[in-house]
Amino acid sequence: MSNKHNHQDKQQEGKINIEDPEVEINDVADEENADAEAAKDLANEELSEIDALKQELDDTKAKLEKEKKEYLFLMADFDNFRKRTLKEKSEIIKNGGENVLKGLLPIVDDFERSLQAMNDASSVDAVKEGVELIYNKLVKYLEQNGVKALDTTPGTEFDTEFHEAVTLFPAADDSQKGKVIDTVQKGYKLHDKVLRHAKVVVGQ
Numbered sequence: 335m336s337n338k339h340n341h342q343d344k345q346q347e348g349k350i351n352i353e354d355p356e357v358e359i360n361d362v363a364d365e366e367n368a369d370a371e372a373a374k375d376l377a378n379e380e381l382s383e384i385d386a387l388k389q390e391l392d393d394t395k396a397k398l399e400k401e402k403k404e405y406l407f408l409m410a411d412f413d414n415f416r417k418r419t420l421k422e423k424s425e426i427i428k429n430g431g432e433n434v435l436k437g438l439l440p441i442v443d444d445f446e447r448s449l450q451a452m453n454d455a456s457s458v459d460a461v462k463e464g465v466e467l468i469y470n471k472l473v474k475y476l477e478q479n480g481v482k483a484l485d486t487t488p489g490t491e492f493d494t495e496f497h498e499a500v501t502l503f504p505a506a507d508d509s510q511k512g513k514v515i516d517t518v519q520k521g522y523k524l525h526d527k528v529l530r531h532a533k534v535v536v537g538q
């Protein structure tokens with residue numbers, strides 16, 4: 335009886351010893367399969383990330399190309415605007431000068447008629463009156479085009495922005511010091527810009 339039990343125990347022990355390696359092999363296989371699946375999932379994730387990056391790169395390239403085309407279009411449009419503006423400015427200057435000169439022609443006509451009338455005039459006063467009319471007409475025309483004489487009335491404060499002192503003259507009293515006493519040559523301005531400084535005598 336004892337021998338029989340011993341034999342069964344040995345058989346049972348033999349079974350356990352035989353089955354243990356199989357369990358270990360299966361465990362190893364399962365682990366390898368799990369690792370393979372994990373590696374596969376990781377690879378898929380990396381591929382998905384690469385695809386996403388490629389898509390983002392393509393989108394960025396497309397956006398950059400679009401912005402480049404828009405930039406080139408704006409540059410071309412600005413260049414056309416610049417050329418058109420320069421042309422218009424040139425035409426304005428040209429036509430503006432032309433209009434000013436054209437406006438002077440009637441005054442030249444008046445001078446020519448006046449010179450012709452001098453030969454037949456019997457009165458100096460009539461000639462003088464005609465010249466004054468032409469002069470006033472010319473001054474009025476200049477004013478209409480923004481040209482005005484600078485103020486050089488005696489007693490006006492001397493101002494280097496508008497006046498040029500050609501000589502200093504001893505002032506009769508302190509109130510005339512630094513003031514305009516006489517005008518040698520009139521000065522003119524075009525709107526707010528001085529065309530020619532007035533040459534004046536200043537009290538000292």
